[in-house]
Amino acid sequence: MENGRTPLLECENVVKRFGSLSAVDGMSLTVTPGEIVGIGGPNGAGKTTFFDVVTGVTPATEGRIVFDGHDISGLGADRICQYGIARTFQLNAAFESLTVRENIDIAAYFGRSRRTIPGLKLGKDVREQTDEALAFVGLADKADATVAQLPVLDRKLLMIAGAIATKPKLLFLDEPVGGLNTTEIDHIIGLVERLKAGGLTVVLIEHVMRFLLALSSRVLIMHHGKKIFEGLPNEVAEDAVVVETYLGEGTRKRLKTFFSEGEVQA
């Protein structure tokens, strides 16, 4: 228990080795319902691999992961999604030649535990989940466009729509604002705030500190597969090891200004 609340997710000493490389090296993380947890750290720190292990994209080498009372260690991505964890990816992950609606239909359909096979028949509830997700992210008027026609922001929104169409309790966002401009980043900040207001718990990875610190109630910094910092957003730039290994002096100064004046360019 953390803050007296039953955790939604508990990861204990998670290790993922690729040959002799420990990409994730003893990560522990507890997430309580309603939180937004932000994960930062240098390139190659093991952030995405940690997401991959928790969401069943690749099995952990060691460790235990419990979600919503279920031991999900070693389960496949489809089972984990059906228990209520959804995710987005750092790079665009969508069927390029299909339409926006078709992509979300597929996510909504495969996120269900009871599916109509054969025939991939989409029921009324799948259609409704798709419509809801499209409306939520603001892609309803582009539902019939093929993914290949979409600009970068809409592709990010599509991934989020696909994830929320599975009706998750916990959403993992892997660099949701990579490649976006300031206005677009603010748009995604607003979207994540609305998801949180709707009761969704979120864990996100982001290098854009303005985004990470604006949204997170708790921040973890990873380096060489390990957690080197865990604390409040305004404590990140005060940590000498984090500044040395990740942020650098320039970002530290900008973040200090952010927390004293409410503005950041980092």
Ligand SMILES: Nc1ncnc2c1ncn2[C@@H]1O[C@H](COP(=O)(O)OP(=O)(O)OP(=O)(O)O)[C@@H](O)[C@H]1O
């Ligand atoms: N399938 C794989 N096989 C071998 N090594 C891998 C594999 N996937 C990741 N790695 C290695 O694991 C380490 C962690 O990579 P990971 O992508 O998890 O880091 P990251 O913190 O997400 O980095 P970034 O911020 O650049 O996305 C890196 O050294 C990477 O090269």
